[in-house]
Amino acid sequence: MTEVMIQLRGLTKKYEDITAVDNLTLDILRGEIFGLLGPNGAGKSTTILMLLGLTEPTSGSVHVNGVDATRYPIRVKQIVGYLPDDVGFYEDRTGVENLVLTAQLNGVAQDEALDRAQTLLKRVGLEQAGDKKVGTYSRGMRQRLGLADVLIKNPDIIILDEPTLGIDPEGVREFLRLIRTLSRDEGLTVLLSSHHLHQVQQICDRVGLFVSGRLLATGNIDELAKALFEKDPIIIRIQLRSADDRLQHVLENMEDVHKIKKLDESRFELHCTRDITSEIARKIVREGYDLQELTKKHYGLDEIYHRYFEGGDRHEKPLSKVK
Amino acid sequence: MRSPFQKLNESSIELGTLKIPFLTPLKKKRTVQSGPFWVLVQKEISDHIRSLRSIILFAIIVLTCLASLYTAVSGIKDKDPSDLSRDNLFLMLFTMYKDPIPPYITFIGFLGPLLGISLGFDAINSERNKGTLSRLMSQPIPRDYIINAKFVGALSVISFLFFALGFLVMGIGLLVIGIPPTAEEFWRIIFFIMISIVYVAFWLNLAILFSVRFKQAATSALSCIAIWIFFSVFFGMLISLIGSALAPSQTAPVEDLLSYSKFMHGLSNFSPNELFSEATSTLLTPSIRTLGPLTMSQVYGAVPNPLSLGQSVLLVWPQLTGLIAATIVCFGLSYLLFLRQEIRSRS
Incomplete structure (x- = not known):
């Protein structure tokens, strides 16, 4: 369990005058659930984009399972499933059709894609809705379909960007439980970003606090508390x-x-x-x-969060949403 | 080596009496796997065919073509049989008209851009706005597959439509006028269809370029339509305005008149509509011998015979290459722009 799946070294991304990600160094191990926690615009999404090779870092390196993500993005994308924060589907197609398309893009033959889609829909609790058009899905259903969509390529790593955004509390709990079981059953490495500390606290093995492009601290909740309130x-x-x-x-x-x-x-x-x-x-x-x-x-994430994000003015510089 | 009959017998014995022997090999699941690129192309094609927008457009185009076919046929029937030159009767199906309905080529020249625009104006930006682009991008496919598939998908729909329409007109014409086309006429029509496809492909690529550039589908649609209207309405006016300003006097020497006329022709060739109409009318009217001015000495002694296909193609070669070049430029630009863009979810 000590194998490093995601290795970031001195990762930096600059947009003109804004530094979105500043000298980020981080290791994420196989099979762990890592929460990237930070307020909006802290550079979480940018980090994820660099992980997938969707955008190039200004400096530093990203290695996913030993593969340089900037130079070989396709090889990285073969083993990484990514659920973007507002995931979109082809609305006039059914859930199954959407999943099959993704599977085929990953080189899965049509029949097997269909089998996998049905299995996964059952897994995420959408077996009833598989043949309905995605346009009729609720937000929570979409998110679960998104999870199925991520899993259909049999990834080693899944990256979830703000996965719980806009789902009702019960849905969030179910969704997080689903992620946790999936991660435990399949030995998946999960990286999820969120600004919702309580949710992250529920399922993450380790969290990284991310503010203004910098990683302030990593560790599990206890370690963070200890570091903070020494x-x-x-x-x-x-x-x-x-x-x-x-x-x-x-x-x-x-x-x-x-x-x-x-x-x-x-x-x-x-x-x-x-x-x-x-x-x-x-x-x-x-x-x-x-x-x-x-x-x-107890020092929950609340205190930690406040201490870091809202405690002092030095972190308060609002980073305008980088486009 | 066994004969197929032996094989058939064996399998029917194995399967018992109730089953049809031939069905079993067919039932075997398909294992042929098309590459991700063709998966994307298939998706594009089915998107186009399913969307109400394209169905309406296809319907309009089919209807107008039938109308122009009707007017062409009645035009041909009205003609005095004695001055029908046997050579291009079949081609007249595409060029002949009777007021108020314009001929087939004019319809294509007018509606083709609209077709291209409607298939391309939201190619990239709608995927971006729906959030499906970032999902596609996180699959293990090269980024250019997406834009290439958009182009190939729409182009195959257009090609299919135009070939179907062309053959439809040919078939109905054959039934009505009863004279089969010569091989040369047939090839002229094929060339004409191909030029139409290139022409629509130009507008398609322009629309794709705008769809990459503009985040809103409405903006890109309006910009495309603005350019289309500019070329189909205002460009002609602009040319004639410049023409009247630059026109040499009646008494000017022939060289001046000639260079003026060449200049004006060159100017009008900036319009893709003009390129298309020159190319197609030359191809479909073999008696057109030149697109530029002719001096009396050049005409003197010429036999008024229709040109051969090779000569007609040679005549429109600049127009054809111009159209293809414009298409490639548009596609190249959108390709470049798309590859350099950062794809974030819905932004």
Whole structure:
């Protein structure tokens, strides 16, 4: 599982005066689900286009499964399935016809293409709609058809650009679950881009935070949190029936408590260097106070996201949508 | 080596009594796989044939052709049999007319551009706007397959239509006037059909060029139609305006008159419509001996015989190459433009 499927080295793309992607270096391993997370216009789509050889990088290199994507885009496209953010189909053709066309463009014979299309439609839950014209499909159905369309070439890697855009929450959950099972069953490497952190959090093994063309951090959620909140990775909130200064003092003197903040008369926030929830609870009870509530605050992607994207002005430079 | 009969017998025995022996080899699934390029071409052709837009256009063209055929036939019937030269009677089906309906070649000259434009004006931009272009581009095919397939697909539809129409007119004409065409007349008609295809291909490529250039289908359609109207209506006016401004006096020497006339002819040849009408009328009217001016000394002593096919083709060679060159230039430009464009989803 340590084989590198996608290798980006110093990838840079400049559009006239705007740098869409700035010196990006990244490895994506076989079989993992990697989330490229960033606000609109951060350069996610441009990165994906360079991965597929659809646009040339200004400098740097892209290797997909060892193949230089800039020089041999066709060989890369044989093993990579790409679902663009607003995927389009031939509206006056049926779902099956659309899939068969894609399969044939990948050199699959017609009969086999038909078989594969039927199997995949079943897989994505569209077996009823396969013979209906795509024009009648809903947004969620299109997206699922798009997934089938990506899979029909039997790819090793699938790249999904904003796959959950415009689908209702239930549809999103289903869709993400589908991606996850597919990835696990077939050993697919998945790269998906999104600005929707919660969705990414649900299924990604690793995420990369991407802002203004630069990759700020990579890793799983815990690693990101650790990197970000190095000083006080854990915040514990406690609520007591009554409290006084003595307690505050006792808690403050505990090992691993970095800082204590009084929220109001009976509530405190403790910034700790490691998880000492149970020690705190024991201490409070032993000291004779009534503990009413004790919560450990997790750093979700929300905090990470805010910290990175909305925290400071230095990232706020809006990158006009590069055409 | 076994004879086919033996084979047939064996298979019928194997299959039992109820099955028809010949069906089995046919039932075997097709394993022949056409390349991605031809898959795309097939898709283009079926798109054109299925779309309501092209069906309406085909219908208009077929109807107008039948109308012009009718007027040609009645025109031929009205003619005094004595001055019908036997040589080009069959060709008159395409050139003969009786007011108010113009002949077949004029119809093609007028409607052909419209056909080409309608098949090409949204070739690339509609795929881009529908988001299908980026999906196509992510398949393992060279990028130029897409634009080449657009061209080949539309061209095959046009060729099919024109050959069908040409043969239809020939067939009906044969039934009505009852005189079969000579081999030469037949080849003239084939040449005429081929020139029509090149002519429509020019407009098709112009439309494809605009469809690559303009993001909106409406913009590219309007630009194409503007150019079409310019050449079919205003270009003639413009030429005559320039002509009247430059015209030498009546008393000018012959050389001046000659060079003026040559200049005007050269100027009018910038219009593809003009090229087409000169080429086709020369091909279909063997008695046309020249497209430029003739001096009395050149005409004097000439036998007023129709030209042979080779001579007619020679006469229209510049027009023909001009049309082909314009077509290739348009296609080359759109090819270049398309290959250098960045394809993003719906932008």
